[in-house]
Structure formats: C-alpha cells, structure tokens
Amino acid sequence: MVDLAVNLGPLRLKNPIAVASGTFGFGREYEQFYPLRDLGAVITKAVTLEKRVGNKPPRLAETAAGVLNSIGLENPGVEQFLAADLPHLRRCGATVIVNIAGRTIQEYRAVATRLAQAEGIAALEVNISCPNVKEGGIAFGTEPQMAQKVTAAVRGVWPGPLIVKLSPNVTDIVLLARAVVEAGADIISLINTLTGMAIDTDTWQPKLANVVGGLSGPAVKPVAVRMVWQVAQALTVPIIGMGGIMTVEDAVEFLLAGATCVAVGTGNFWQPTLAGALVGQLADYLGARGLNDVNQLVGKVGKGGDKWRNCV
C-alpha cells in the first residue's frame, strides 16, 4: 500500500494531485469524468469581490506545445460563489482551495474576509500574478513590497492555510517567495502563466484581443520546474508545483524538484480525465520502484554532473 497523503504546513491533502486555478471552473464541468473527491484538492477559478465579465474575445491562441490565454478573471463574484459553487463542491466531497484576486489590497482583504465566514474551505490561494488584468494583478506579483502587502492583508483576515501563487515573470523568484513567506504565506504555488504574445501574419493583428496573455502548457514546464527547484533550495516553505503537467512523469519531476503537491492545469483541456488518472498512476510509479510514501520523492533531485547515476 502506497501512502499518497502530504502535508503542506497546516494543510493536509489526501494526495498530491490538485487541479490548477482557472482551468477547472468550480468543478461542475469535470464531475462527469471522475469524482472530485478523488483529487488532493480542487483549486477554484479566481473569485473576486464583484462579478467580472472578463476580456474581449479572442481570448485564446495556441502556440507550440502551449496555449496563450487572456480570460481576464471572468467569474460570478464572491457572493454567487458562496451561494452556489462552494456548496456544490462541498456536496461533491472535494477539498476546496479558493483562488482569490482583486484590483486593490482592499478588495483582496474583502474577499478573504467574506470567505473566512464560510465553512468548508481548506485554504485560500492568493492570485497576485494574473497577467491578464491591467490593474493590480501583475504589479502585486512582480514587486516584493506589493506582494508582501497583499499577503499581509489577507493573512490578517484569513486564519486558515494561506497559499500565495507567484508569477514567473520576475528576475528572481526566490526574492518574491521570501517576501510573501515573511508576510505570512504558509505555502507557495509555482507558477502562474508566463506573459506572451502571438501575431497573425495574415492580418498583422495580435492573436489575442487583449494583445498579450499568459502562456501555459508543456512549453512552460522546464521554467516551472526550475523555479520550484530554486525556491525549494532557498526556503523551507512547502510548494505546489504546476506548469505543463501532462503525465505522471511530469508530476514526479515537480516533486523531485521540491514540490510537495502538484496541480494539473492546461492538461485538463487536453484530456479531461487526466488529473483523476494521475492519482493512481503516481501510486503505480512509486509501487514499481518499491517506494511506499510519496514524500520519499519530494526534493530528491540529484545534484547533477554524475554521468554514471541516471536512475534511482
């Protein structure tokens, strides 16, 4: 019997396979593929104080082994989430992590305050890194002092496990990670999308109406693995790793780099059954190697440079 349970500081998950914010809605659309309670956690689409309609279409452009999106945080707002979506997720038995976003620090605090009054939320994930909204999002995610202020504001009103999702669009990811940990983050999610752009060479127009968007999918995985590894080397904070996970081997890479949990994002679009299937595949990966605890993988990447040691 393989033990898949993981502890991320104060957050205990039955297994380390989650689904990434923005790719899974509030879970409803994926129940037809597997029970949501099978997952370590469902990380919801970003919830904001007020309803948001998002950016103009087109919001999507496919790139080489990747996808650019500029959804723009379309969501029904926190009250609707609490009235309809959270109760539904709880009925499904899902472990619910709510991703929150805002235009101002006050908005982040207000959403977190409201969510703190609700039952059944395992953790908050603070989205300080959405590349697709003009105000707030990206500045909060790229300036350590701003990141710290947002984190501290949410920390002040949310007593439960607090995750901060960082942007990869920075020179030194460790600097940002350290800043939010000092401000009270219990867990770090790495990575949000990389800002990108694609141009139609027939029309000479940007492929996204928003001009720029966030790149995700297998194309970004090496960047994500590197950032997880860098933060894991520098800090002891638990990490949720994500970015282009399509196979169990991809998930294992993140764990070896130092993530304690991983999230499937764009992979849900490729194969909607993927995240549910990875739970069993991860157990098989461990079992085939005579391992009985997934924690035996976390941070176990070698130092490199030993040409005779390519396998466990």
Place this chain on the structure above:
Amino acid sequence: MPENVEIIQNKPLGGDYYRLTVSSQSLSRATPGQFAHLLVQSQQEPPTWDPLLRRPLSIYDLEGDKASFLYRTVGRGTKILARAKPGEKLDLLGPLGRGFQLGAAPTLLIGGGVGAAPMLFLAHTLHERGQEFAVLLGARSAQELAHAGDFAKYTSAVFLVTDDGSLGRQGIVTDFVPEIIAQFSAIPKLCACGPMPMLAALAALAAKEKLALDVSLEARMACGVGACLACTCFLRDGNTARVCADGPVFPYEVLDWRG
C-alpha cells in the same frame, strides 16, 4: 467520457474541405448543432502536445454509430487531422454543446463556407420529421461547395450561391434569403452557420423582417465543456455565454452584434 474512435473515412472533397467519418458510440446520441472535441493527433503516436488543444468540429451527419464531420484545413491542427488514415484511432469528446431547437415551423438552413458543417445533420433530422425545409449554401467558388451534393439525399430544395458565380447564383447568401423565404408555405425560421459577417448580416435582416434566427457560433475553445471561459461570447444584456456549453447555437437576439 473521451472515446477512442476508429476512422472509417477521411476524404478530401476539393478546395481545403474534408469529410471525416468515425465509428462512435458516444456520438450516437447527438442532436443537430452539437459538436465533438477531437484530438487531431492519431492515437497510434505517443503524444507530443503539439498541437495541444482539441479541435471542436460540428457533427455533419449521423447514421447509427457512424458520425461524420465536414472540416476545412485552415491551420496546423486541421492539416494534421487531414493526414489521419482509415483504421487509425482518434480521441474524441462529445457530443457537446446545445444544438438547434427543433420546432414545427418550416426552416431555412443557411451554411456559409464550412458553416455547412452542422446543416446536413439538421437537414437529415428535419427530413425524418417530415418538416418543410430548404437549404441555402454559399462559398467563394464551386470548388468549396463539393459538399452540396450531400444534401440531395434529404431535400431537392437546395440553393447554391458563390462569390464568383462558378456554381449556382453569383452573390452572397443574404442576397437570396428574401426570395427563398417567399417560396415557403409559411415564413420559415432561419438556422445559420458561417463567417461572422454573414451571421451579422442575417441578424440585421432578421431584426428588420422580424424573422426567427438561430445561429451556430464558432470560437477558439480550450476545455470544450464550459470550465475555462476561453470561448465566451458577449450577450446583448452585457453578460457572457460560453459558446461550448451554452451554445454553440444561440437565438440571434440574445447576442451582442456590435463589433
């Protein structure tokens, strides 16, 4: 659930048009206007995730467990799909979306270019129901109307229009809608799919002449099941709708037709 389906036929029709036929259990319950979300890379190959996303294709026709699709090779994904061979397997998700609302009214089916894709299945269904309908198909040239012959199986009332006059009458489909409507026993409902300028012109006509019009929208999709909000369209009331899950078919009057 995704289904691994076998390709029965994947036939070039001329122009950039192809007709793909697969054997699918899941699609056998589809209704006209619904679509399937296909991984274009043959399942014989290890995945490369390039192209990464599925491609939404309207169900062109359905006979028992044989579902077909009409598609144009407009980009990398459809070009790769065009190389798939009979006997190979494709991963497909469907049927997805909300199709055409079938009523008792006579119906004019309008397909612009590859917008003919959802129309054959609709013609098939209306034929089986014994309803009055006609089909109006437009394209740039005769080469892109090879699929027009497929409709003869279900009706003799097929009107063809090409930009260059190389087949049928010369012009654009909206030019001919009023005179075709006049041939019906009662004012028909319009069901249309095609380029946005065509749909916008039909919406303007429908508003002016007080016609019922359902349009099937095309959009770039990621999940195909309503979760990611990539394919969202804007509604007249300022809200949004998901083309994949709330559509792809919408009554024209709920949509925001401003550019």
